[in-house]
Amino acid sequence: MRLLTELLGTPTEADLGVKGTTYQSQLPELRLKEKKSRSSLLLSIQETSSIMGSVAESQRTLYPYVTGSSVVAIKYKDGILMAADMGGSYGSTLRYKSIERLKPIGKHSLLGASGEISDFQEILRYLDELILYDNMWDDGNSLGPKEVHNYLTRVMYNRRNKFNPLWNSLVLGGVKNGQKYLGMVNMIGINFEDNHVATGLGNHLARPILRDEWNENLTFEEGVKLLEKCMRVLLYRDRSAVNKIQISKITEEGATVYPPFSLKTYWEFSAFRNPAAGAAGSW
Amino acid sequence: MTKQHANWSPYDNNGGSCVAIAGADYCVIAADTRMSTGYNILTREYSKISKLSIVHSALQMHDKCVMASSGFQADVKALQKNLSARHLIYQHQHNKQMSCPAMAQLLSNTLYYKRFFPYYSFNVLGGLDNEGKGCVFTYDAVGSYERVGYSSQGSGSTLIMPFLDNQLKSPSPLLLPAQDAVTPLSESEAVDLVKTVFASATERDIYTGDKLEIVILNASGIRREYLELRKD
Amino acid sequence: MSKSTVDLPPKGGFSFDLCRRNDMLEKKGLKPQSFLKTGTTIVGLIFQDGVILGADTRATEGPIVADKNCEKIHYMAPNIYCCGAGTAADTEAVTVEAFENEKFVLYCRHGQLTAAITSLPYRSRIKSCYSTDTSEETSFQAEFHNFQLNYQGYVQAALVLGGVDVTGPHLHTIYPHGSTDSLPFATMGSGSLAAMSLFESKYKEGLTRDEGIKLVVEAICAGIFNDLGSGSNVDVCVITKGHKDYLRNHLLPNPRTYVNPNGFTFPKKTEVLLTKITPLKEKVEVIEGGDAMEE
Numbered sequence: 043m044r045l046l047t048e049l050l051g052t053p054t055e056a057d058l059g060v061k062g063t064t065y066q067s068q069l070p071e072l073r074l075k076e077k078k079s080r081s082s083l084l085l086s087i088q089e090t091s092s093i094m095g096s097v098a099e100s101q102r103t104l105y106p107y108v109t110g111s112s113v114v115a116i117k118y119k120d121g122i123l124m125a126a127d128m129g130g131s132y133g134s135t136l137r138y139k140s141i142e143r144l145k146p147i148g149k150h151s152l153l154g155a156s157g158e159i160s161d162f163q164e165i166l167r168y169l170d171e172l173i174l175y176d177n178m179w180d181d182g183n184s185l186g187p188k189e190v191h192n193y194l195t196r197v198m199y200n201r202r203n204k205f206n207p208l209w210n211s212l213v214l215g216g217v218k219n220g221q222k223y224l225g226m227v228n229m230i231g232i233n234f235e236d237n238h239v240a241t242g243l244g245n246h247l248a249r250p251i252l253r254d255e256w257n258e259n260l261t262f263e264e265g266v267k268l269l270e271k272c273m274r275v276l277l278y279r280d281r282s283a284v285n286k287i288q289i290s291k292i293t294e295e296g297a298t299v300y301p302p303f304s305l306k307t308y309w310e311f312s313a314f315r316n317p318a319a320g321a322a323g324s325w
Numbered sequence: 326m327t328k329q330h331a332n333w334s335p336y337d338n339n340g341g342s343c344v345a346i347a348g349a350d351y352c353v354i355a356a357d358t359r360m361s362t363g364y365n366i367l368t369r370e371y372s373k374i375s376k377l378s379i380v381h382s383a384l385q386m387h388d389k390c391v392m393a394s395s396g397f398q399a400d401v402k403a404l405q406k407n408l409s410a411r412h413l414i415y416q417h418q419h420n421k422q423m424s425c426p427a428m429a430q431l432l433s434n435t436l437y438y439k440r441f442f443p444y445y446s447f448n449v450l451g452g453l454d455n456e457g458k459g460c461v462f463t464y465d466a467v468g469s470y471e472r473v474g475y476s477s478q479g480s481g482s483t484l485i486m487p488f489l490d491n492q493l494k495s496p497s498p499l500l501l502p503a504q505d506a507v508t509p510l511s512e513s514e515a516v517d518l519v520k521t522v523f524a525s526a527t528e529r530d531i532y533t534g535d536k537l538e539i540v541i542l543n544a545s546g547i548r549r550e551y552l553e554l555r556k557d
Numbered sequence: 558m559s560k561s562t563v564d565l566p567p568k569g570g571f572s573f574d575l576c577r578r579n580d581m582l583e584k585k586g587l588k589p590q591s592f593l594k595t596g597t598t599i600v601g602l603i604f605q606d607g608v609i610l611g612a613d614t615r616a617t618e619g620p621i622v623a624d625k626n627c628e629k630i631h632y633m634a635p636n637i638y639c640c641g642a643g644t645a646a647d648t649e650a651v652t653v654e655a656f657e658n659e660k661f662v663l664y665c666r667h668g669q670l671t672a673a674i675t676s677l678p679y680r681s682r683i684k685s686c687y688s689t690d691t692s693e694e695t696s697f698q699a700e701f702h703n704f705q706l707n708y709q710g711y712v713q714a715a716l717v718l719g720g721v722d723v724t725g726p727h728l729h730t731i732y733p734h735g736s737t738d739s740l741p742f743a744t745m746g747s748g749s750l751a752a753m754s755l756f757e758s759k760y761k762e763g764l765t766r767d768e769g770i771k772l773v774v775e776a777i778c779a780g781i782f783n784d785l786g787s788g789s790n791v792d793v794c795v796i797t798k799g800h801k802d803y804l805r806n807h808l809l810p811n812p813r814t815y816v817n818p819n820g821f822t823f824p825k826k827t828e829v830l831l832t833k834i835t836p837l838k839e840k841v842e843v844i845e846g847g848d849a850m851e852e
Binding site: 361363364365366480484491492514517518520521523524527528529530531532552553554555556557 | 596615617620621622625747781782783784785786787788789810811813814815816817818819821823
């Protein structure tokens with residue numbers, strides 16, 4: 043019974059690098075794969091000389107290149123509403139300004155993504171294939187949001203098991219047979235459903251508002267207003283957010299992605315106009 | 326571009342506590358429903374308790390065991406799916422449900438199978454054994470397990486376990502002849518105790534809270550109860 | 558330490574003698590000691606008549622709640638209060654030190670809050686409060702620059718400081734690594750984002766006292782319910798010209814949810830073997846008078 047704490051504690055890569063013999067043996071293979079695959083993720087590995095090699099010797103870094111910011115989504119009376127801005131950041135540079143991060147999937151689902159944009163586009167290719175194969179059955183049935191979400195959770199978890207994650211947080215919403223569905227999954231496979239979800243900084247800044255103000259019977263107009271409120275706070279407080287926002291909805295009738303718009307902002311507080319007034323001697 | 330992200334880790338801890346208590350003819354399994362990461366609450370309504378059985382339509386029998394798990398949610402989910410699938414195959418092969426001790430062994434084997442890239446999940450398995458007595462099995466993340474009278478796992482276990490030890494002191498496993506590990510409490514007393522330990526753990530463990538889900542197994546079947554916990 | 562400290566005896570500040578040893582031990586795998594941290598939500602805003610400060614009351618030590626009802630709004634002067642987030646001992650020490658600082662008290666007495674704040678030993682001496690880009694080059698600077706490295710960011714405290722002086726209400730934030738801000742509304746601590754989301758969507762200028770308190774309470778509640786580092790109750794402090802209201806435990810939104818109706822019994826395990834009392838005098842001879850102890 044003692045094993046767990048001694049062995050694991052909170053597991054870190056270092057633990058696994060040191061103790062995971064199977065993992066060590068995967069390393070050369072991983073590197074080969076990485077060379078062949080797209081360049082969005084960088085995996086640099088210095089091979090350890092021995093299985094018990096020191097932590098410093100075994101180093102692997104993975105990080106995203108072009109990233110999208112938060113996605114915020116809610117259930118409302120007739121379905122699901124989702125919002126995201128259109129910025130694509132290259133580190134702290136705002137590199138792209140018209141990236142669509144909300145996409146309809148099949149007949150009943152809507153996908154929103156934050157994180158690495160190229161990985162998101164790869165996921166869209168997977169889903170295209172999934173929907174195509176499903177269509178080819180021609181059995182009058184089509185995958186609903188629950189199925190698509192489940193598929194995504196397995197893809198994401200599987201990639202983390204290979205130590206080659208898809209660097210995204212995905213939000214999946216949809217309606218099928220009168221059932222609303224809203225869930226999310228992140229890059230290591232954590233997944234859940236809720237009445238409202240938000241990724242990235244949205245988890246810190248938007249969900250407090252949603253927990254206060256969301257209710258089941260929001261109309262479309264109220265829902266959009268609530269999302270705009272969240273996106274405005276994100277615009278103020280998330281440095282990688284941009285004021286070019288898309289909202290989309292999905293109902294029993296299907297998905298609609300609305301054209302981008304910008305939010306009205308307010309900067310006229312007198313303390314902002316003369317910030318030094320309250321602190322003589324500073325500037 | 327300079328590196329801006331912390332090293333990627335394949336693990337996370339989503340927190341939460343689990344408790345199971347075995348009685349003479351019942352078993353109580355409970356867990357809170359908070360799922361968190363870092364200082365954030367991801368959702369207030371995530372059930373950590375899995376029935377492990379996809380009920381085969383031809384077999385109308387009630388469940389014999391349930392599992393409560395905390396730790397890394399994605400691993401927990403993978404583990405639950407794995408066990409459910411294995412259980413379904415078992416039902417097709419043997420035309421009956423797996424007994425609780427058999428499921429306990431299967432869980433241990435499944436965990437040890439991933440000894441060098443473990444499922445980061447902390448489980449308690451509770452149910453009724455072949456004689457209808459309550460049984461609880463407690464695990465570590467790599468499959469070491471033991472049959473006990475009561476157990477607690479997860480983020481609040483360090484707060485809960487000493488209180489259970491005080492209230493339900495089990496006979497020493499060194500005693501001969503071997504004594505039953507089941508607790509002397511009645512079913513309703515055990516449920517009250519579970520509610521108390523969770524209300525208390527919620528006071529002091531930041532990862533435990535929101536709602537308590539209690540599953541009670543006895544001769545007449547399976548029943549669920551809920552209790553609101555602090556949401557801060 | 559640099560040579561200048563040898564030439565000039567340092568005034569105040571920490572001794573860094575053990576820092577290199579600690580770094581070495583840490584590299585060799587020693588876990589640094591954990592301190593009581595107030596994973597916190599603290600906020601402040603300016604309303605039409607003054608300043609309102611707010612704080613939650615949870616203090617944590619890792620995942621464990623160490624204090625369910627601690628005080629995070631500290632007294633600094635009759636017209637100035639200060640909310641602290643970070644290592645509990647540091648926030649306490651910093652606020653006490655400021656209070657003991659002559660200049661600070663002097664300025665407070667003359668009702669010059671801004672000057673008082675800029676004279677804070679914390680702000681000036683600690684590198685964490687003296688980043689060159691935002692702090693002022695006043696006459697204090699010559700004095701301060703001897704001290705500015707004395708704490709070197711080893712003090713981990715983030716503050717929201719508010720008060721009312723002859724020039725009106727002021728609200729300042731002091732970050733753990735150096736900069737200061739002067740703002741109409743501010744949040745700090747692990748729940749700062751949750752609280753800020755409410756301020757950003759609801760704050761406007763010229764709030765009444767009741768509206769102001771309501772917004773502060775909502776912001777603190779956002780921290781309490783969305784941030785695991787914050788919790789329990791809401792403390793509020795309203796400062797207006799020549800008056801203040803410290804509303805300790807203004808709201809108690811987290812009562813215990815379940816108490817066992819039957820209670821619990823805990824068996825008595827330690828048996829009393831002896832109750833005889835032996836007076837000390839019988840065994841020890843006390844000599845009255847004798848040599849007086851040296852002072």
